[in-house]
Amino acid sequence: DGGITQSPKYLFRKEGQNVTLSCEQNLNHDAMYWYRQDPGQGLRLIYYSQIVNDFQKGDIAEGYSVSREKKESFPLTVTSAQKNPTAFYLCASSMRDYDGVYEQYFGPGTRLTVT
């Protein structure tokens, strides 16, 4: 988990509220990612960003939004439009693959519960 922090570890929200999950990295990585993990479904990519001020939708972007104003930070907002937001959210970062193929480093995750 070293180098990537996610806060808070547990988050509880009422249905209809937006909530923002924090992700910070000090690895000097250009690329950052947000995944959602549900039991028995592996990890699914929500959004990713290869560089500051640029990001792309992943496979399940509906109901989520992101920003990438700083290299170190990639916050994820879970909006009220996300129909089933309760899940474990993982942030990751990696070097950009200019000259190689690099693994992703993951944060400890945030468990979001919406009731």
Place this chain on the structure above:
Amino acid sequence: AQSVAQPEDQVNVAEGNPLTVKCTYSVSGNPYLFWYVQYPNRGLQFLLKYITGDNLVKGSYGFEAEFNKSQTSFHLKKPSALVSDSALYFCAVRDSVIYNQGGKLIFGQGTELSVKP
């Protein structure tokens, strides 16, 4: 389309015995393959990767994986399992021919490894 399959939801092994966690993949071009481990309520930890070259890849904590192109497989192995190896294991793939994907990985659904004393 890229895909990864981990055919076993759970693998049970006795401590000291060899273990294998299976992974098969489908990509358009050459695969880049990864194994990660996840302990309860934690993030994923990188174990090893295959990019090119030797089909047998050695990684962290005594794990290794064998790339088999003809069988499109990348099984994770360890000669002697430890109780502390009990965790959730994920295989992931990138397709080398898909550019501008920002290192996007496709993950399998995970295999729960249980090592009993």
